[in-house]
Amino acid sequence: MGDLVEFKNTMIDNKAIARIFNEIADLLEIKGDNPFRIRSYRNAATVIETFGESFEKLVREGTVDLQSISGIGEAISGKIKEIVETGDCKAHRDLLKEIPPTLLEIMQLQGVGPKTTAMLWKKMGVTTVEGVEQLAAAGKLRDLAGLGEKSEQKILQSIQNRKKVSGRHLLGDAEQTAHQILDYLHAGPPEKKKRAKTARQKTTSFLAVPAGSLRRGRETIGDVDILVAGKNCEAIIDRFTQFPEVESVLAHGDTKGSVQLKSGLQIDLRVVEEKSFGAALQYFTGSKEHSVALRSRAQKMGYTINEYGLFKVDKKGEKEEWLAGRTEEEIYERLKLQFIPPELRENRGEIEAAEKRELPALIELKNVRGDLHMHTTETDGKATLQEMVEAARSRGLEYVAITDHTKSTRVANGMDEKRLESQIQTIEKLKRKTTGITILKGTECDILADGKLDLSDTVLEQLDLVVVSIHSHFNQSPQEITDRLERAFSNPHVKIFAHPTGRMLFHRPPYAVDVEKLFALAKKHKVCLELNSQPERLDLNDVHLRMARDQGVPIVISTDSHDTSQLDHLKYGVLTARRGWLEPRHVANTLPVKQFLKAIART
């Protein structure tokens, strides 16, 4: 082997590397550097952040030439190595010496971009958001070139908004809001003029669907995009801007409206003609990275795509002929691609797979036959055992596992052996009266700090399904967590590890679990990993799921319901699974109950 490189004893994950490159891009923007150079850094950041393997590992092992990865060339590959080896990047450090880092916060403000940020800094000597706020409040921003009274107010407003709004929203919340707005738009057909009864029946019909990251099923949503196809656009946009929850109207044009709701969520609405609906849906579904890649492909094929359609281009680069755009399908077809489901559109290899006609046959909600994680009033659930079972059956599930908490989780009124044995009796009785659904006796048993389980084997062996999870001692080191899991998984009763990283979106980062080691342990002991469908968990996440899939780690999708209505959260789990490229064959609870139990048996 060549020279030995000293590695700093710090964890540099892909996210950290990506953050440095994004920051370099931001700083270069403020400097007014070459926009294409900036794009390269941003592009590289995206590639790194969404790459299936750890760059730290790639660098350390030295088996992969980083420059063979698309988007990473000589300069950036050198910087990646530098970051992994030293934990730092000189170019980044130099930029920070040149440009006050607090300018990056100014650039985050709505309506303030790199140009304005640079001007504020150079002309006014302002480097902090507070400084901008003072100048705006004193009416001193309006004198700057390109800014006026309105811009000044807008900037002031966005500083105040910033204090109120966190930025992103849970998929579940955004989805509900989107549907409220769609219902609202449909409830009041767009009519401007009062008409006689007969004429009123002729109200314009229109089609409205969510697009953007919501349609792609991302775990958090920045703002909601809604696409409308129809005529009478102004009336639709008018009505949209009058939605009762609107706090302020950000834009109100002929084809586009944008509002901020009281919840802080921003909603953008676009109206297009039916002829362009597919093109617009593709365009506004994104992701940006996917669309950029798609367009560059179109360009190479002599086409250009925008939100109105796919056009043939002549030699001068002028649009010549409209070729497609009514549906998304026809656009992908023109580009000689298999139709790419929205959840895959992240430029993580889906275009290459679609070219080879090798896209996965993604799992669908109807494929999931059982829900293997739910609670009842016996611990911290809101519905009784009977209510949960009935609600599951009415949703068409073939089996459920009742998995209440165990005694260590005191806040949830966790059960000891005695109470669980009593619940087992109750379930046995209910089973005799119940048809149309199989009830599995289970537990969500705590893994104690040292890896022991919270219940004795004599109870565990009476159960159909032992789900285990971590609810305490979140601050253990990666090694301690690995040891803890190794010991827990060694218990032959353990079948499923629930919410494997423990993260709670916006509340709590994952505990320091080494995901690669976790996967190895799960495979070794034949323990399934759960994809928890709660919108604030979605754990494992999409990137982990894809890694698990590639490594052959068995997955189950469950809701962890604490109420009957939460059984519907399964759809968020399935969306996330689709984002992880999972097919039904990767998910154990797509099997009928007998085969499922056989598949997860460890002997």
Place this chain on the structure above:
DNA sequence: GCCGTTTTCGGCCCGACTGTTTTCAGTCG
């Protein structure tokens, strides 16, 4: 800074809205 069914140089996705503009720059997605 990256990349190559024209290529190792010369390109690099595209359009709407807003405000301060008499023709467009900045921002956003």
